[in-house]
Amino acid sequence: MNKFLSSPLLQKSLFHLHTQFFSQVADKEILNSIIKSGRIKRILVTGGHGQLGTEILPYLNQIYGSDNILVTDIIQKSNAICKNFQFLDVLDRNKVESMIQLFKPDYIIHFAAKLSAIGELNPKACLSVNIDGFKNVLDVACEKKISLFTPSTIGAFGVTTPKINTPNTTIMRPSTIYGCSKVFTELLGSYYKQKYGMDFRSIRYAQTISCTEAFGGSGDFSIEIFYGAIRKKEYTCYLKEKTRMSFLYIDDLIAGTLKMIETDSEKLSESVYNIQSCSFSVGELAAAIRKHISDFEVKYEIDFRQKIVDTWPESLDDSLSRKDWGYNPKYNLGQMTSIMLKLVKEKLSYG
Numbered sequence: 001m002n003k004f005l006s007s008p009l010l011q012k013s014l015f016h017l018h019t020q021f022f023s024q025v026a027d028k029e030i031l032n033s034i035i036k037s038g039r040i041k042r043i044l045v046t047g048g049h050g051q052l053g054t055e056i057l058p059y060l061n062q063i064y065g066s067d068n069i070l071v072t073d074i075i076q077k078s079n080a081i082c083k084n085f086q087f088l089d090v091l092d093r094n095k096v097e098s099m100i101q102l103f104k105p106d107y108i109i110h111f112a113a114k115l116s117a118i119g120e121l122n123p124k125a126c127l128s129v130n131i132d133g134f135k136n137v138l139d140v141a142c143e144k145k146i147s148l149f150t151p152s153t154i155g156a157f158g159v160t161t162p163k164i165n166t167p168n169t170t171i172m173r174p175s176t177i178y179g180c181s182k183v184f185t186e187l188l189g190s191y192y193k194q195k196y197g198m199d200f201r202s203i204r205y206a207q208t209i210s211c212t213e214a215f216g217g218s219g220d221f222s223i224e225i226f227y228g229a230i231r232k233k234e235y236t237c238y239l240k241e242k243t244r245m246s247f248l249y250i251d252d253l254i255a256g257t258l259k260m261i262e263t264d265s266e267k268l269s270e271s272v273y274n275i276q277s278c279s280f281s282v283g284e285l286a287a288a289i290r291k292h293i294s295d296f297e298v299k300y301e302i303d304f305r306q307k308i309v310d311t312w313p314e315s316l317d318d319s320l321s322r323k324d325w326g327y328n329p330k331y332n333l334g335q336m337t338s339i340m341l342k343l344v345k346e347k348l349s350y351g
């Protein structure tokens with residue numbers, strides 16, 4: 001390394017800048033709503049450089065201390081706010097085990113997955129990451145008595161599921177490989193909990209909206225539309241205008257997830273819980289954006305993702321999450337639209 005770059009003074013000021021940044025990024029309201037149980041001290045995150053890992057990481061850093069968070073993935077993001085990163089392919093069971101042995105987490109947040117649209121394009125890859133990869137992490141976590149949280153999805157439901165206000169426990173017969181893999185995840189995790197007393201928890205997230213750009217999900221339009229609106233005042237949507245589904249704004253997801261993983265296990269009557277922020281159609285979202293950008297235009301060119309989304313619920317019943325662990329969503333369509341437009345504009349202006 002260059003002499004200047006390795007100088008202790010420069011290293012010290014870089015570290016100071018780095019830690020200052022860690023302490024600025026997270027939303028105070030969410031941080032204040034989390035009551036730590038003391039059970040969770042060190043967390044290993046898999047697939048941590050995806051949409052959700054990127055968003056939750058600043059909160060994990062701030063709540064548990066950045067030294068206590070190990071982010072792993074098969075891709076590395078140059079702008080990621082993480083102190084510890086390791087390459088980890090969850091398909092490599094030996095590596096999963098040695099990484100866990102080395103870092104000694106008491107909690108794993110397993111985000112590594114292939115999402116719905118990419119799953120339909122390559123079912124084998126989806127099966128291997130979502131089933132084999134999950135099972136590697138589950139087995140090692142169970143053997144080493146480490147708690148495990150992994151998300152499920154509205155994609156775990158199917159056409160025979162009640163579409164409106166979908167209950168927490170209901171018919172789950174998905175027609176996508178992504179949905180099948182997530183039903184397997186839910187069932188196997190719940191089985192390990194009952195059979196081996198493992199602390200396994202999951203939340204079925206609705207389609208998540210955040211300003212981190214997403215890739216590979218069938219609901220990605222709900223993020224792309226904001227970038228289209230700010231960049232060009234237009235967007236071409238691959239879903240029909242009347243398509244309605246259940247959405248989760250990222251702040252509700254983060255506050256909900258952190259609250260749920262810190263809840264005492266005696267309070268949890270289920271291993272898997274529904275959550276959403278609100279429900280709306282593509283056309284209603286476009287109209288909400290038009291309240292801020294009156295000449296915003298949406299064109300429609302429908303593709304294979306329509307068929308996937310048609311099997312998903314329009315809205316979720318999350319009353320059990322509210323009752324068992326105090327889920328308290330804050331965002332409706334109008335509030336979410338205003339904040340997304342503001343954040344995407346800021347993000348694009350920073351380049």
Ligand SMILES: NC(=O)c1ccc[n+]([C@@H]2O[C@H](COP(=O)([O-])OP(=O)(O)OC[C@H]3O[C@@H](n4cnc5c(N)ncnc54)[C@H](O)[C@@H]3O)[C@@H](O)[C@H]2O)c1
Nearest residue numbers: 047049050051052074089090111112113151153205207208
């Ligand atoms: N984003 C949503 O709207 C949404 C909704 C419901 C549930 N979920 C679930 O949340 C979790 C995270 O989703 P996301 O939106 O961040 O997905 P994402 O695709 O943005 O991120 C997934 C990450 O997993 C990594 N990955 C893929 N294969 C891997 C492997 N073999 N080993 C290690 N890492 C690997 C990818 O590199 C990527 O960074 C997934 O389980 C997903 O099913 C997401």
